Amino acid sequence: MNKLVLLSFLLLLACGAGGCGSEESSEDSNSKGEERGQAQMSTDSLMLTGQLSEDRSSWQMKLENTTEEDLTLQFKSGQEIDVTITEEESGEKVYRYSDGQMFTQALKEVTIEAGSSKTWEEKLPDPLESGAYRVHFEVTAESVNGESPQKPLSADQTFSVE
Template identity: 30%
Template sequence: MLTATLTTTPRDDYVEFELTVENQGDESVTLSFRDARRAEFVVSDAAGDGEVWRWSDGRMFAQMLGSETLDAGESMTFEGVWDDPVPGEYVAIGELAAADADADAETHFSVESV
């Protein structure tokens, strides 16, 4: 069983995202990926006005199949950065990009005026 936690760290001119996926099961899990992307980060306006940023937008990923194995009790952390965010209240979702497993987490955060 995979579980996910998402941490956001607002800085002066960017926000760091860390999605940690942990295998809480008793056996190893092999995750299959369709390309080099391992995770996705999506930020929406906390007021419900829709998506304001997506980590993968404008990025190119190597088109190669890949896999990662998570042993029982092991975790992996994936990182992303949102540059120059507009001040406001947001909801972030971090999602594992595996083709054969689901793990996602959500958190609320604020970006203050600098």
């Protein structure tokens, strides 16, 4: 039973990250996210949401388990996530959560119970200058319930600072 649920999860994860589904729902998600600097990737098993604060001074990322079974994420180090902000036009990196951080070099497991979520948040060290940017939210898990995800657990969104 667990293998069937895991296979369903991986298939749905691949479809969610790969853009399967109707164009209408994808456009709705992107246009709503664009207004709030929000990125989202969802399947029937999980929902990853990344969002910048209204004043663009901090970010929050949430991974929600939408199944009726626990999800165990395995990491190759103490780093669970990464967030990168780049200038939209040049692609130049202006912020990366993991830069300057030190993470334990030990295997780590995090379990998200059925119907629960895990949230990460951080304040940006410096205000963003006016311009167009892209934010990339990523959960760095090597595997979910012992199986490698077929697509990264990540979401991207563009936003502007005036």
